Amino acid sequence: MSVIAFAKNWDGKFKKSTYELVSYAKDLASRLNTQTLILSIGEVEETELEKLAQYGADKIISVEDSRLNILSSRIYAEVISQVVNKEEASLVVLSDNNSGKAISPRLSVKLQAGLAAAVLDVPKSLDPFIVKKQVFSGKAFAFVQIDSDKKILTLSKNSFGIKENVVSVNIEKFSPELSDDIFKIKVRSTESAENKVILADADIVVSAGRGMKSADNWQPVEDLASALGAATACSRPVSDDGWRGHEEHVGQTGKVVAPNLYFAVGISGAIQHVAGISRSKCIVAINTDPEAPIFSVADYGVVGDAMSVLPKLTSIINSGE
Amino acid sequence: MKILVCISNVPDTTTKIKFANNNTQVDDAGVQWIINPWDELALTRAIELKEDSSNSFDEVCVVNVGLAKSDATLRKALAIGADKAIRIDAEPLDAYFVAGQIADYIKNNPFDIVLSGIESSDYNGSSVGGMLSEFLDCPAISSMTKLEVDNGEIIIHRAIPGGKQVLELQAPFVGIVQKGITNEPRIPAMRGIMMARKKPLEVVSPVDLKALSHIVEFELPQAKASCRMISEERLEALVDLLKSEAKVL
Ligand SMILES: Cc1cc2nc3c(=O)[nH]c(=O)nc-3n(C[C@H](O)[C@H](O)[C@H](O)COP(=O)(O)OP(=O)(O)OC[C@H]3O[C@@H](n4cnc5c(N)ncnc54)[C@H](O)[C@@H]3O)c2cc1C
Numbered sequence: 219m220s221v222i223a224f225a226k227n228w229d230g231k232f233k234k235s236t237y238e239l240v241s242y243a244k245d246l247a248s249r250l251n252t253q254t255l256i257l258s259i260g261e262v263e264e265t266e267l268e269k270l271a272q273y274g275a276d277k278i279i280s281v282e283d284s285r286l287n288i289l290s291s292r293i294y295a296e297v298i299s300q301v302v303n304k305e306e307a308s309l310v311v312l313s314d315n316n317s318g319k320a321i322s323p324r325l326s327v328k329l330q331a332g333l334a335a336a337v338l339d340v341p342k343s344l345d346p347f348i349v350k351k352q353v354f355s356g357k358a359f360a361f362v363q364i365d366s367d368k369k370i371l372t373l374s375k376n377s378f379g380i381k382e383n384v385v386s387v388n389i390e391k392f393s394p395e396l397s398d399d400i401f402k403i404k405v406r407s408t409e410s411a412e413n414k415v416i417l418a419d420a421d422i423v424v425s426a427g428r429g430m431k432s433a434d435n436w437q438p439v440e441d442l443a444s445a446l447g448a449a450t451a452c453s454r455p456v457s458d459d460g461w462r463g464h465e466e467h468v469g470q471t472g473k474v475v476a477p478n479l480y481f482a483v484g485i486s487g488a489i490q491h492v493a494g495i496s497r498s499k500c501i502v503a504i505n506t507d508p509e510a511p512i513f514s515v516a517d518y519g520v521v522g523d524a525m526s527v528l529p530k531l532t533s534i535i536n537s538g539e
Numbered sequence: 540m541k542i543l544v545c546i547s548n549v550p551d552t553t554t555k556i557k558f559a560n561n562n563t564q565v566d567d568a569g570v571q572w573i574i575n576p577w578d579e580l581a582l583t584r585a586i587e588l589k590e591d592s593s594n595s596f597d598e599v600c601v602v603n604v605g606l607a608k609s610d611a612t613l614r615k616a617l618a619i620g621a622d623k624a625i626r627i628d629a630e631p632l633d634a635y636f637v638a639g640q641i642a643d644y645i646k647n648n649p650f651d652i653v654l655s656g657i658e659s660s661d662y663n664g665s666s667v668g669g670m671l672s673e674f675l676d677c678p679a680i681s682s683m684t685k686l687e688v689d690n691g692e693i694i695i696h697r698a699i700p701g702g703k704q705v706l707e708l709q710a711p712f713v714g715i716v717q718k719g720i721t722n723e724p725r726i727p728a729m730r731g732i733m734m735a736r737k738k739p740l741e742v743v744s745p746v747d748l749k750a751l752s753h754i755v756e757f758e759l760p761q762a763k764a765s766c767r768m769i770s771e772e773r774l775e776a777l778v779d780l781l782k783s784e785a786k787v788l
């Protein structure tokens with residue numbers, strides 16, 4: 219029966235989204251009157267694993283195998299499916315992030331388990347099993363019924379919240395059986411940006427558009443972001459023109475973000491941009507044009523020139539008032 | 540070498556979505572259909588690779604699981620430069636069903652590289668590419684931002700949180716593409732449109748396969764409360780509101 223949450227680590231550490239996932243799994247397990255199991259893959263220290271028990275895990279299953287340090291959806295799906303079968307779990311939950319998106323479809327085929335991706339809430343009904351998700355890039359919601367016995371969900375960030383539920387820790391090791399010929403991908407190089415707040419994880423995002431006029435005008439955007447500990451982002455034309463990197467492009471064809479606070483600076487608010495930000499808790503728009511469509515989706519608005527508004531805002535934040 | 544690009548037929552990104560039959564169906568009236576934006580980028584990159592004579596890509600096909608209303612979209616893919624289009628003649632019930640149908644076709648008609656988009660802009664499943672790779676039991680590269688050939692080796696870049704990774708890979712594999720794979724989608728030229736009429740659009744029958752999920756109901760989001768305007772002279776008030784009212788600072 220049980221519910222299994224896949225707790226992904228980043229260099230041996232869990233993130234807030236992992237705790238949210240565990241909280242969610244615990245809630246589902248209580249509704250279904252069953253156990254919450256957490257599966258961790260890769261090398262994670264015991265003190266870090268123990269943190270998961272604060273959110274309600276009956277058992278933490280840890281798979282440590284140095285071959286698993288390479289992130290491969292194929293191998294991870296294989297490991298998860300072995301654990302699901304061994305534990306006879308019926309519901310698997312993953313975070314809707316890069317790795318959850320890559321692993322869950324493979325797992326779905328392996329387990330013949332219906333997949334609902336990027337769900338927004340606890341199930342509307344358990345039997346039949348119906349969950350809510352975003353469709354048409356945020357323009358609507360759908361209630362999806364999963365018809366198979368086993369089921370897989372990926373949870374959208376910031377849609378359930380973190381709920382403490384301290385239980386005693388019970389860690390078990392598991393060694394999967396893996397054939398060598400699935401370790402085929404060769405990594406030539408890995409690059410990661412140091413000290414940058416990662417857009418997908420950020421609680422606050424400062425995003426700017428063509429209204430900044432040129433790539434050289436980004437300093438005020440960077441300054442506000444660093445004052446707030448925020449990630450920077452941009453609209454599509456800004457990344458298309460090479461003013462900023464593609465990894466910052468937000469919207470229907472870029473990244474979908476769901477921070478607590480999103481600043482849209484010099485962004486007109488085209489429907490394709492809004493598709494990527496509509497799950498933000500609070501949107502602040504800064505724009506010279508009072509008629510800009512962004513104001514119809516924003517919670518707070520300032521009509522003014524970004525080049526003067528941003529430095530003022532940054533200095534207020536920095537002065538700590 | 541042959542590349543297959545999976546094409547999802549979706550409403551134009553500016554479409555106002557409406558529902559019919561007690562919110563159980565999408566109202567298709569007046570909807571303009573397009574190639575899913577990522578699929579368009581994948582197709583563009585596949586054609587660029589084929590046109591580059593220094594490598595051995597010689598055929599680009601596109602496939603869609605859908606009913607006849609997808610034909611215009613597939614013709615557009617042919618006009619952009621695909622050599623052949625395949626339509627598996629079935630309602631795309633869920634991602635599992637779609638991937639299973641395409642996998643079955645590929646088992647009988649092998650390809651070296653299969654490309655899909657990271658997400659279709661209608662049901663936002665981000666699932667078909669990954670499922671396809673599992674059906675085919677081959678590697679999948681998710682968040683693929685570059686696909687190149689270097690001295691006969693296939694080189695792939697993929698986005699990882701906060702960075703990127705460069706990989707070497709042997710065909711066959713499934714590449715799940717995102718922005719970066721190419722910059723601008725190619726637009727059909729007049730000559731392409733003329734030539735597309737003569738290119739094959741093959742309609743094949745689906746295999747027997749059960750979907751694992753279905754949509755029972757749709758809902759539209761609630762209208763947002765109006766925006767609170769703050770003058771540039773009173774930015775302290777904005778910061779206060781973000782702290783005390785919105786509680787996000
Ligand atoms: C298939 C498709 C997919 C797309 N996907 C995306 C996507 O994923 N993401 C995305 O962002 N776009 C996407 N777009 C593009 C989208 O339609 C818009 O063109 C784009 O979002 C506009 O970017 P922008 O707001 O930065 O620029 P603009 O629309 O040019 O707006 C600039 C804004 O800045 C304001 N401004 C000017 N000067 C100043 C100043 N000094 N201070 C403050 N404000 C100022 C202006 O009033 C204006 O509102 C897509 C389009 C298509 C067709």
Ligand SMILES: Nc1ncnc2c1ncn2[C@@H]1O[C@H](COP(=O)(O)O)[C@@H](O)[C@H]1O
Nearest residue numbers: 545603604655656658659664665666667
């Ligand atoms: N009906 C379909 N026919 C062919 N390919 C599809 C179909 N639906 C989705 N795809 C492919 O799978 C990708 C991801 O779609 P999805 O899993 O629906 O979000 C799309 O970008 C397409 O490449």
